[in-house]
């Protein structure tokens with residue numbers, strides 16, 4: 590799927606709204622969900638991950654337990670309700686990255702490549718090798734959005 594097309598569709602609004610809440614651009618959020626789930630917003634919870642960003646409970650907790658409006662972080666199911674919602678999931682990613690932002694690949698800048706690494710590898714040890722399928726999807730997407738300017 591062409592990321593630009595995807596971003597122009599229904600996912601654009603929630604990701605764009607989440608752009609203001611942390612260091613990731615809408616393109617960066619789009620390429621991370623593309624790499625991790627093809628940005629499939631119908632994904633619910635399976636195994637220990639939920640939603641289009643495939644977020645674990647520990648990740649959501651480290652992000653400060655963001656919730657849907659009117660929900661309570663301590664309530665049963667608050668984690669799943671947030672992480673299957675595109676805006677709340679993107680907000681979770683933003684808050685996680687605000688906390689763990691770092692130059693994983695030691696190239697002198699903190700950018701989307703670092704955020705993609707932190708998303709997959711966590712806040713500690715994000716310089717480790719990435720799963721090649723995830724890395725390839727991410728690189729293809731980010732190169733594509735960069736050529737669009």
Ligand SMILES: *[C@@H]1O[C@H](CO)[C@@H](O)[C@H](O)[C@H]1NC(C)=O
Pocket residue numbers: 627629630631632633
């Ligand atoms: C999205 O995920 C659902 C649930 O796993 C699946 O049935 C569907 O085929 C997926 N859609 C795409 C476009 O991958």
